[in-house]
Amino acid sequence: MMKSLKPLLLSLLLSPLLSQANPKPFNEQLAYQLTESLTTEVGPRLAGSPGDRASVAWATKNLQALGFDKVWTEEFVTPYWQRGQARLEILSPYPQALVLTALGGSVGTPANGIDASIVMFDSLEALIAAKPEQVKDKIVFINKAMTKDKSGSQYGKVVGARAKGAVEAARLGAKALIIRSVGTSSNRFAHTGKMTYDPAVPKIPAVAISAPDAQQLARVLTKAPEAKIKLQLDTHQTEDAVSHNVIGEITGSERPDEIVLIGAHLDSWDQGTGALDDGAGVGLVMATAALIKQQGQPKRTIRVVLFGNEEGGLVGARAYAAKHAKELDKHVLASESDFGAGRIWQFSTKFGPKSLPFAAEIQRELTPLQIKPGNNDAFGGPDVSVLKALGVPVVSLEQDGSDYFDYHHTPNDTLDKIDPAALQQNLQAWIRMTSAVANSTVDFRQ
Numbered sequence: 404m405m406k407s408l409k410p411l412l413l414s415l416l417l418s419p420l421l422s423q424a425n426p427k428p429f430n431e432q433l434a435y436q437l438t439e440s441l442t443t444e445v446g447p448r449l450a451g452s453p454g455d456r457a458s459v460a461w462a463t464k465n466l467q468a469l470g471f472d473k474v475w476t477e478e479f480v481t482p483y484w485q486r487g488q489a490r491l492e493i494l495s496p497y498p499q500a501l502v503l504t505a506l507g508g509s510v511g512t513p514a515n516g517i518d519a520s521i522v523m524f525d526s527l528e529a530l531i532a533a534k535p536e537q538v539k540d541k542i543v544f545i546n547k548a549m550t551k552d553k554s555g556s557q558y559g560k561v562v563g564a565r566a567k568g569a570v571e572a573a574r575l576g577a578k579a580l581i582i583r584s585v586g587t588s589s590n591r592f593a594h595t596g597k598m599t600y601d602p603a604v605p606k607i608p609a610v611a612i613s614a615p616d617a618q619q620l621a622r623v624l625t626k627a628p629e630a631k632i633k634l635q636l637d638t639h640q641t642e643d644a645v646s647h648n649v650i651g652e653i654t655g656s657e658r659p660d661e662i663v664l665i666g667a668h669l670d671s672w673d674q675g676t677g678a679l680d681d682g683a684g685v686g687l688v689m690a691t692a693a694l695i696k697q698q699g700q701p702k703r704t705i706r707v708v709l710f711g712n713e714e715g716g717l718v719g720a721r722a723y724a725a726k727h728a729k730e731l732d733k734h735v736l737a738s739e740s741d742f743g744a745g746r747i748w749q750f751s752t753k754f755g756p757k758s759l760p761f762a763a764e765i766q767r768e769l770t771p772l773q774i775k776p777g778n779n780d781a782f783g784g785p786d787v788s789v790l791k792a793l794g795v796p797v798v799s800l801e802q803d804g805s806d807y808f809d810y811h812h813t814p815n816d817t818l819d820k821i822d823p824a825a826l827q828q829n830l831q832a833w834i835r836m837t838s839a840v841a842n843s844t845v846d847f848r849q
């Protein structure tokens with residue numbers, strides 16, 4: 404297992420690329436090695452931060468070292484939000500501090516904080532249905548738990564409170580928003596994530612508390628509905644930071660203008676080192692293209708896109724779609740790895756009906772890896788969904804996300820949560836799928 408970037412670069416540079424006559428066995432650990440390198444040598448990579456810039460340099464250097472035919476960056480302008488100090492304490496009747504984190508994009512409080520009583524709701528919908536006199540001048544607390552599942556389908560049921568809770572609370576006159584963390588961990592840390600404002604509604608501070616703290620606060624409010632709380636939050640945002648998408652290509656031997664896009668996002672939240680979200684995806688797609696090239700040039704071009712600022716609202720993905728608007732019809736397929744590092748258990752497509760027989764061909768390659776056929780309504784991945792909305796066909800290699808939301812957007816998203824054997828299975832699936840598509844002539848659109 405490599406311990407730093409230098410040995411990786413050296414080993415790649417010192418081992419000559421394979422000749423067809425003497426193919427080198429796959430380095431089955433390459434995805435893990437790249438993920439280890441990124442999360443150790445760069446660590447957190449919040450969009451617009453010094454870590455973000457370091458990750459762009461890391462990706463450029465490693466794509467070049469891996470033998471990609473073309474490597475370049477594409478600049479875009481992005482907000483740069485920074486978390487400062489945060490403190491939340493129950494003032495009365497049971498004085499104690501609670502564990503919290505600011506939600507991404509939140510404004511801060513005045514320096515001496517906000518003191519108020521609390522009104523608790525069990526969902527965003529219940530808040531929306533409330534009357535202004537219930538909420539005015541209070542701090543709103545949305546206490547909705549998330550349950551575990553393999554496919555991540557529960558995330559959509561709770562994430563609305565994080566994304567839109569501050570707007571709905573402010574509309575009714577609230578002073579701040581507290582949510583129970585969007586996540587499935589019972590540990591005492593809070594899950595961050597992007598929140599949004601509406602220009603027509605006052606901006607109020609928004610924070611998440613850990614699941615045990617949410618349970619504690621609910622107990623306090625049951626015993627003492629008049630409880631008083633104090634929130635102090637310090638955040639900063641600039642609107643005009645610069646970031647980059649990083650792109651590497653393996654040029655197609657027969658159809659170089661036809662692009663098979665495989666992607667992941669290079670940015671991460673600041674609390675952990677972004678190993679599951681999305682260091683593993685970055686390692687997987689870089690390794691996939693590099694290892695396919697080792698076996699010989701594919702017929703179509705394989706383009707690895709490492710998107711910037713996914714977490715802040717798909718900022719890099721939108722910049723990519725705008726810049727490449729005229730060649731989107733040359734993107735024959737797109738797919739993204741951005742759901743951690745669990746084993747892939749299902750393969751789904753979003754193809755035109757005439758190319759579905761080819762989906763069955765890819766599936767035959769994946770079945771030995773214990774991957775089942777899914778449906779023809781694939782998501783494709785968050786960044787890639789922007790391309791999908793513009794008509795680009797997508798596939799999803801769906802990972803087992805049963806534990807993903809234990810770590811998602813927390814300080815606990817670190818390399819030790821990745822099982823190298825599961826990541827190897829992912830790599831094999833990505834190589835088989837990408838190679839099949841890049842060596843075919845199938846039009847997935849019709």
Ligand SMILES: [Zn+2]
Pocket residue numbers: 668680681713741742
């Ligand atoms: Zn992600």
